[in-house]
Amino acid sequence: xxxxxxxxxxxxxxxxxxxxxxxxxxxxxxxxxxxxxxxxxxxxxxxxxxxxxxxxxxxxxxxxxxxxxxxxxxxxxxxxxxxxxxxxxxxxxxxxxxxxxxxxxxxxxxxxxxxxxxxxxxxxxxxxxxxxxxxxxxxxxxxxxxxxxxxxxxxxxxxxxxxxxxxxxxxxxxxxxxxxxxxxxxxxxxxxxxxxxxxxxxxxxxxxxxxxxxxxxxxxxxxxxxxxxxxxxxxxxxxxxxxxxxxxxxxxxxxxxxxxxxxxxxxxxxxxxxxxxxxxxxxxxxxxxxxxxxxxxxxxxxxxxxxxxxxxxxxxxxxxxxxxxxxxxxxxxxxxxxxxxxxxxxxxxxxxxxxxxxxxxxxxxxxxxxxxxxxxxxxxxxxxxxxxxxxxxxxxxxxxxxxxxxxxxxxxxxxxxxxxxxxxxxxxxxxxxxxxxxxxxxxxxxxxxxxxxxxxxxxxxxxxxxxxxxxxxxxxxxxxxxxxxxxxxxxxxxxxxxxxxxxxxxxxxxxxxxxxxxxxxxxxxxxxxxxxxxxxxxxxxxxxxxxxxxxxxxxxxxxxxxxxxxxxxxxxxxxxxxxxxxxxxxxxxxxxxxxxxxxxxxxxxxxxxxxxxxxxxxxxxxxxxxxxxxxxxxxxxxxxxxxxxxxxxxxxxxxxxxxxxxxxxxxxxxxxxxxxxxxxxxxxxxxxxxxxxxxxxxxxxxxxxxxxxxxxxxxxxxxxxxxxxxxxxxxxxxxxxxxxxxxxxxxxxxxxxxxxxxxxxxxxxxxxxxxxxxx
Amino acid sequence: xxxxxxxxxxxxxxxxxxxxxxxxxxxxxxxxxxxxxxxxxxxxxxxxxxxxxxxxxxxxxxxxxxxxxxxxxxxxxxxxxxxxxxxxxxxxxxxxxxxxxxxxxxxxxxxxxxxxxxxxxxxxxxxxxxxxxxxxxxxxxxxxxxxxxxxxxxxxxxxxxxxxxxxxxxxxxxxxxxxxxxx
Ligand SMILES: Nc1ncnc2c1ncn2[C@@H]1O[C@H](COP(=O)(O)OP(=O)(O)OP(=O)(O)O)[C@@H](O)[C@H]1O
Ligand SMILES: [Mg+2]
Numbered sequence: 001x002x003x004x005x006x007x008x009x010x011x012x013x014x015x016x017x018x019x020x021x022x023x024x025x026x027x028x029x030x031x032x033x034x035x036x037x038x039x040x041x042x043x044x045x046x047x048x049x050x051x052x053x054x055x056x057x058x059x060x061x062x063x064x065x066x067x068x069x070x071x072x073x074x075x076x077x078x079x080x081x082x083x084x085x086x087x088x089x090x091x092x093x094x095x096x097x098x099x100x101x102x103x104x105x106x107x108x109x110x111x112x113x114x115x116x117x118x119x120x121x122x123x124x125x126x127x128x129x130x131x132x133x134x135x136x137x138x139x140x141x142x143x144x145x146x147x148x149x150x151x152x153x154x155x156x157x158x159x160x161x162x163x164x165x166x167x168x169x170x171x172x173x174x175x176x177x178x179x180x181x182x183x184x185x186x187x188x189x190x191x192x193x194x195x196x197x198x199x200x201x202x203x204x205x206x207x208x209x210x211x212x213x214x215x216x217x218x219x220x221x222x223x224x225x226x227x228x229x230x231x232x233x234x235x236x237x238x239x240x241x242x243x244x245x246x247x248x249x250x251x252x253x254x255x256x257x258x259x260x261x262x263x264x265x266x267x268x269x270x271x272x273x274x275x276x277x278x279x280x281x282x283x284x285x286x287x288x289x290x291x292x293x294x295x296x297x298x299x300x301x302x303x304x305x306x307x308x309x310x311x312x313x314x315x316x317x318x319x320x321x322x323x324x325x326x327x328x329x330x331x332x333x334x335x336x337x338x339x340x341x342x343x344x345x346x347x348x349x350x351x352x353x354x355x356x357x358x359x360x361x362x363x364x365x366x367x368x369x370x371x372x373x374x375x376x377x378x379x380x381x382x383x384x385x386x387x388x389x390x391x392x393x394x395x396x397x398x399x400x401x402x403x404x405x406x407x408x409x410x411x412x413x414x415x416x417x418x419x420x421x422x423x424x425x426x427x428x429x430x431x432x433x434x435x436x437x438x439x440x441x442x443x444x445x446x447x448x449x450x451x452x453x454x455x456x457x458x459x460x461x462x463x464x465x466x467x468x469x470x471x472x473x474x475x476x477x478x479x480x481x482x483x484x485x486x487x488x489x490x491x492x493x494x495x496x497x498x499x500x501x502x503x504x505x506x507x508x509x510x511x512x513x514x515x516x517x518x519x520x521x522x523x524x525x526x527x528x529x530x531x532x533x534x535x536x537x538x539x540x541x542x543x544x545x546x547x548x549x550x551x552x553x554x555x556x557x558x559x560x561x562x563x564x565x566x567x568x569x570x571x572x573x574x575x576x577x578x579x580x581x582x583x584x585x586x587x588x589x590x591x592x593x594x595x596x597x598x599x600x601x602x603x604x605x606x607x608x609x610x611x612x613x614x615x616x617x618x619x620x621x622x623x624x625x626x627x628x629x630x631x632x633x634x635x636x637x638x639x640x641x642x643x644x645x646x647x648x649x650x651x652x653x654x655x656x657x658x659x660x661x662x663x664x665x666x667x668x669x670x671x672x673x674x675x676x677x678x679x680x681x682x683x684x685x686x687x688x689x690x691x692x693x694x695x696x697x698x699x700x701x702x703x704x705x706x707x708x709x710x711x712x713x714x715x716x717x718x719x720x721x722x723x724x725x726x727x728x729x730x731x732x733x734x735x736x737x738x739x740x741x742x743x744x745x746x747x748x749x750x751x752x753x754x755x756x757x758x759x760x761x762x763x764x765x766x767x768x769x770x771x772x773x774x775x
Numbered sequence: 776x777x778x779x780x781x782x783x784x785x786x787x788x789x790x791x792x793x794x795x796x797x798x799x800x801x802x803x804x805x806x807x808x809x810x811x812x813x814x815x816x817x818x819x820x821x822x823x824x825x826x827x828x829x830x831x832x833x834x835x836x837x838x839x840x841x842x843x844x845x846x847x848x849x850x851x852x853x854x855x856x857x858x859x860x861x862x863x864x865x866x867x868x869x870x871x872x873x874x875x876x877x878x879x880x881x882x883x884x885x886x887x888x889x890x891x892x893x894x895x896x897x898x899x900x901x902x903x904x905x906x907x908x909x910x911x912x913x914x915x916x917x918x919x920x921x922x923x924x925x926x927x928x929x930x931x932x933x934x935x936x937x938x939x940x941x942x943x944x945x946x947x948x949x950x951x952x953x954x955x956x957x958x
Contacts, residue, residue: 041872042875043879084848088877101810102848150931153931358957
């Protein structure tokens with residue numbers, strides 16, 4: 001069989017079906033579109049085919065046995081007016097409007113969502129009798145890895161299947177590279193310290209064999225010799241202790257330096273990376289979760305360095321060194337000592353496998369707890385307003401209990417395991433006592449050698465005991481490191497391309513057939529095209545949820561389009577430097593966000609070196625100056641988290657001032673004055689007209705009167721711009737805009753928006769007259 | 776621009792009022808092209824309707840909303856069925872079919888193998904719709920709680936797999952599962 005020219009034209013249908021089709025008078029090879037899905041409409045796995053011919057559409061399934069149900073749908077083109085996809089839960093539908101009724105054609109699982117989105121588009125063109133074709137170019141899908149076909153998390157993501165990931169431990173060690181000189185020195189001191197600690201038992205051996213034994217067993221002749229030895233030994237011991245102190249001190253200082261430095265570096269890297277990650281990443285992870293990651297997980301790296309110097313690595317080296325010395329003292333005793341070792345290793349491995357998942361659960365419980373806490377605390381006003389303190393306390397206690405349980409779960413296991421290990425080692429030393437004691441009695445070993453051996457035995461077992469905890473520590477450390485690297489490995493979905501151009505935008509904005517959705521099934525924006533000239537004032541109206549905010553988000557490139565292009569000054573924004581792009585766009589977000597800090601710091605947020613004159617100018621334009629000036633501390637008033645202490649309208653006005661001070665070429669006002677009273681709104685409007693002349697302005701508003709002065713108004717409905725034109729033109733069209741205006745004026749019990757303006761003017765005239773008469 | 780402005784249908788439905796559908800006021804049946812239809816007495820026939828659970832986790836068998844899709848793609852709720860059992864058998868069957876269509880969730884009945892592969896969690900499972908293998912990202916947002924003891928897993932393609940009650944798994948399966956999905 002020949003290779004299909006495209007996924008959308010895979011005519012390799014089962015023979016059975018081909019026969020059926022021919023019997024109906026259609027030749028399968030005539031189909032210009034032929035796709036297969038993995039599910040039938042009942043949600044069962046089944047091969048279902050869609051075949052589209054010049055003037056006919058057929059859906060056929062391949063259920064075994066039931067011949068009569070092969071052909072599911074067979075319709076002439078003229079009956080179908082529209083084809084679209086609709087999302088279900090875990091999959092989607094290809095849906096068509098047939099004689100005015102929405103009919104489900106096919107179901108597909110999410111893996112095929114992109115394919116069917118394409119199918120729907122082609123079929124729509126087909127219904128409208130536009131030329132359509134299917135080709136290899138339709139197979140290109142930016143959400144799939146071009147090498148292995150694995151679905152990527154977002155277009156352009158690194159395919160995890162194809163990318164090799166370095167071992168976590170190795171990556172951590174590489175982090176120390178910039179401080180390799182200090183780290184090496186540190187490790188030398190560690191070795192030196194260990195060597196020093198090996199000396200005292202050896203001195204004990206000499207004390208017994210050269211000083212005590214001869215004196216006890218002999219006459220006066222040995223005594224003077226013994227004194228000489230004693231003095232030498234004491235001096236040596238003193239020397240070892242003093243040197244040991246110095247070494248420990250230097251080692252400690254070095255490890256503290258390297259450790260804090262590494263965790264500092266890591267915090268910086270993770271923070272940088274998290275702030276670089278796109279909005280879609282932050283849509284997925286709560287601030288609470290990310291906070292634990294930045295502060296908690298990077299601290300674990302610090303622990304790693306401590307473990308190198310005084311923890312497990314040092315212990316491991318000690319064990320080896322001590323083992324070698326013990327071996328040279330008595331290989332026989334050493335073998336007895338090691339008898340319990342296989343048992344220890346086996347149980348440690350078993351324990352490791354058991355405890356690892358429980359450790360992850362502790363971490364999860366911690367991050368959930370901080371998530372709950374941050375939600376409750378940031379929503380404390382709502383909590384109090386609804387009197388839900390008790391409920392929230394229960395919620396908190398629940399999470400807190402979960403943490404307690406997870407911690408106990410691990411620690412109980414550890415405390416059952418560790419003492420048992422201890423006992424195993426003690427069994428080893430009991431053997432040494434017995435065998436070694438007998439050797440001394442048989443004169444195969446001197447007393448000094450046995451005592452020294454027992455001294456080394458203590459040094460051997462103590463770290464071995466802690467080494468059994470190595471696994472637990474290593475697990476928790478590796479999980480933390482892994483989570484940190486997971487963040488660092490996430491590629492920002494909106495990334496400046498290599499040869500990104502830096503721009504000084506003029507403010508022309510073009511959308512070319514832009515389609516975008518937060519998930520793949522349901523485009524929020526559908527095929528939106530428009531051109532905005534530099535300096536033009538555009539208003540956007542439309543029902544709540546129709547995609548207005550989404551549209552302006554694309555201009556700032558908070559998200560990338562699925563299809564189509566967004567151009568600024570004729571250049572596609574993907575080719576522009578993101579920072580430059582955002583610097584030329586000022587946004588007043590729908591939900592004004594103020595940081596903890598002074599009002600002036602909030603206004604100068606994007607322009608830190610602004611002069612007081614500039615601050616006042618923009619505050620005046622935003623009609624914020626008057627209320628700020630009335631505050632006891634004026635612009636230096638400190639405001640709390642999220643602007644606590646200010647009214648909703650005051651917050652909005654500060655964020656308008658912030659955007660104005662930013663002095664952008666393009667100003668986006670998303671419901672910027674929705675919380676402001678009508679009178680101040682009017683003032684702000686007038687100021688904006690003054691300030692924004694020459695700037696491209698896009699204003700979204702529900703209160704239509706706000707948009708009267710716009711050059712053009714875009715009317716959006718369910719993701720499309722359905723009308724555009726000036727206020728007057730749109731009123732003449734008597735479309736959606738006209739209806740919206742009518743509803744609003746009815747609500748305000750005024751016959752029309754024009755009357756409102758007219759009245760405004762009348763009033764002004766009256767006032768002016770009054771003033772004249774007064775003077 | 777090529778948008779045709781469609782005068783939206785005006786439906787005799789007040790969207791601000793809750794309306795419970797009962798068997799004596801409406802009929803659920805198939806109409807043209809096997810699309811689900813609802814005929815509300817003294818109101819009109821709604822053709823091209825689908826059913827959706829509004830409390831899929833809290834009250835999975837109750838509160839089913841019937842949503843009418845207009846020719847322009849606009850979705851409007853016709854009403855809510857509080858107790859499906861009240862309806863005649865045929866209607867119940869139609870509603871169930873519509874729900875099955877919408878909820879493409881595979882119920883995992885057995886986990887044969889779980890492991891890490893290329894940094895993904897790789898599952899080999901048996902589902903109510905046949906055996907299946909899938910990869911999922913090892914991320915918190917890819918496994919949600921379902922009810923008290925259940926989990927819903929999202930694979931790399933966002934397909935859904937459900938384990939209704941983790942305690943129903945065998946001890947080995949549960950241990951294997953929780954080694955990776957520990958949250
Ligand atoms: N981050 C997101 N993830 C998924 N869906 C989203 C997200 N943000 C918005 N949506 C959905 O996209 C649609 C359009 O949202 P958008 O914010 O653009 O509406 P809008 O026109 O600005 O409405 P409003 O006038 O209420 O502000 C809505 O249905 C919304 O539920
Ligand atoms: Mg909005």
